[in-house]
Amino acid sequence: MIWLDVLVQGILLGGLYALFAAGLSLVFGIMRLVNLAHGDLIVFAAFAILLITATLGLNPFLAALLAAPLMFAVGWALQRFVLNRVLGKDILPPLLVTFGLSVALQNGMLEVFSADSQRLSVGALESASINLGIVTVGTLPLLTFASAVAAIFLLNRIFYTTALGRAFRAVSDDPTTASLMGLNPKSVFAIATGLAMVIVTLAALYLGMRANFDPSIGPARLLYAFQAVIIGGLGSLWGTLAGGAIIGVAQTFGAQINPEWQILAGHIAFLVVLLIRPRGLFPRAVD
């Protein structure tokens, strides 16, 4: 019975990783840009939520609601003023700029917020659980997973049924022709990164409520997000959820055997998938 429990915990943990990954996947899908500072931006958003809860005395959920538009602006400005200038055929400049941003963000947060571990406190919710008959699951992990499903559902709706999503896909296909349709690809990119930062805020909310965070943990979140994206198959958001679940399950199983193996087990699951399915589990046909 313990293994069923471990399996369920792992899948729910995967919801958090899918939230980490969704923004990364969105940005890569639209502009083929890999943001190496993605993990640090998640931590940054967590600190933003923390700061709002502390100064306004708000509940983290409400604070995240306030932080989301701020993070949208951060993402929009980052794309508009920095990343758009280095996007091009050569993949090196955007990678190096975002790597520089990662180092700068980490150390900036270290100066401002110190290396102390922080947590978004939600009182009783932290330890609440629901009995599902065969297993008992934490309310918060369940909520995380449900939020991931909702976020991915919404993102897919935006992507495939709205005018904005149409613009995303058109610009991704062919920026020059898209500009002949009156779309400004750089503005569309800026909106996409802004949107990705809204999802980052959601990811940060659950990251901060479920575990301690400090300025140094960003890169590891980037790696989990990246693994979920690759396992799922580039361009498939539902695949990303499956990818997150696989990493999550591998981690909880690893931890069950030996607590030191938790992270390692996740990485190894990723390598195994990469070995047998290089294009991921659900690759998009057109790429």
Place this chain on the structure above:
Amino acid sequence: MHQVTTRTRASTIAGIAALALIAVGLILPAFAPRSLIQDLFFILTMLTLAQLWNLIAGFGGMVSVGQQAFVGIGAYAMFAGVILMGWDPVPAILLGGLAAFLLAIPMAFFAFRLAGAYFAIGTWVIAEVTRLVIAQWKTLGGGTGTSLPREATSDIIGVETIANLFGLRDAAARDVLAYWLALGLAVATMAAIYALLRSRTGLALAAVRDNDNAARSVGVDARRVKWIVFLAAATMTGLVGALIYVQTARISPDAAFSVTNWTAYVIFIAVIGGIGRLEGPILGVLVFWGLQTAFADYGSWYLLALGVLAIATMLFAPRGLWGLIHDRTGLSLFPVQRRLILIDERSKP
């Protein structure tokens, strides 16, 4: 008549100057203070790491963020040779190169499966995996690390000779030995990269970086070229890692696999100096050393500033300081660009 050459007047002068510098570098320990030797060791090892990263990323288009894997595995292999097999630390450096080579094979195998920019994160994942696995190796100190045993560091081959030659104490003589090895590695690395870039393989590499498919269509075996360059760079990086930890004599997984020390710094050196040129990292490492000496005490503010500086460089001078100098003066110390020279028939005998 015509001939194809890469030589320029500046490059001839630079070649002579380089030889002179190497000669000075070799005899420097006879009169330089120990602190200078230590600084130069730092500069030379960082320079070598930066040149190697520049080779795979700048020339080869393979942006690795996992170079710390090779430094770390190289250092740990050297430690294993000394502690488990009783080797002398200096020959054990070769084990570092071997271990990095062996690690690079699976790393390339996995990372090459990842398209474009995702290659970068793939290398990072493998580096993390290596760190986590090494941290499980209890005989080498597990997660907390270990030191080289005193008896191993006290009679490294050559140290006694150096001590007698320059009238130094053992510790200082060890620094001199490490410095000479670093100088040798730096010169060998740069000479090898320069030779490679001027060879047919170098042309193939440039073709692969610019357009993988096009290169393939004109008969360049892109995969093979990438493999060779990636493995060679990894091996050299492993040697440098082992050498650094011969000098440090104390190791831990977090330090040896530090992404900041062995990849972030290295990338910043190449970016600030100028990616895709041999001169870039040379200039970059000097700037970096200057900043490090002046501002390292400011800790994270310093790193914050370095990150911002790298971003600013990519935005406003994407080819780095050397790019700026080259644009102003046309100077090229290590030209790899082929130029067609027309030779006047009449002036020939």
Place this chain on the structure above:
Amino acid sequence: MAFLSTHGLTAQYGQFKALFGVDLHVNPGECVAIIGANGAGKTTLMRSITGVLRNAPEMIRLGDTPIGALPADQILKRGIAMVPEGRKLFPSLSVEENLLIGGQVRKGSGRWSLDEIYGLFPILKERRHSPGTALSGGQQQMVAIGRALMSNPELLLCDEISLGLAPVVIRDIYAALPAIRATGAAVIVVEQDITRALSVADRVYCMMEGRVTLTAPAKEVTREAIHAAYFGAAA
């Protein structure tokens, strides 16, 4: 006054000069054909007018206003839409989405809407949920024309719309032109098919090696004159 005009328009790709002082104008509601061999500079001219290629701030005017410095998305907003060479449908978008995106930023005020496009090209309604790139070449060309019309442009640029299509398909496509002109829109047709171009145009420009070598009303121009302008005087 001309709706759009170019004045000594030059253009270059890096070191390579592609246009050497092109003077051209289009009056409101007029249909102008631009003919010329491959490499004559026709597509470069289109790219300059639409703002894809920008190196001539003063040389292109919309009425009196210089528009040469504007990016492509701003040009569309001023009522100039383009059917690009090679059709360039968005592969990730269905037929209907391809049409919708044409009118997403500028709807304009005019006849064209999704229903009107489906009326013009009924086959597109049947295929509206297919991916744009799954259609035949002729149908794709219809989508590309419909997509440009969705912004209700005052000037429609058609770059090589008959290229690579069977004659019977070309006839169907050109059959839509009167309906397009009936809305009062001006049209520039870039063509290699001289007969086709002369049959639809009011005026014709012939280009060779980046220059305009002939300007004439389509009805008055002789085959000899075109031959000379198309291949050079010596031919």
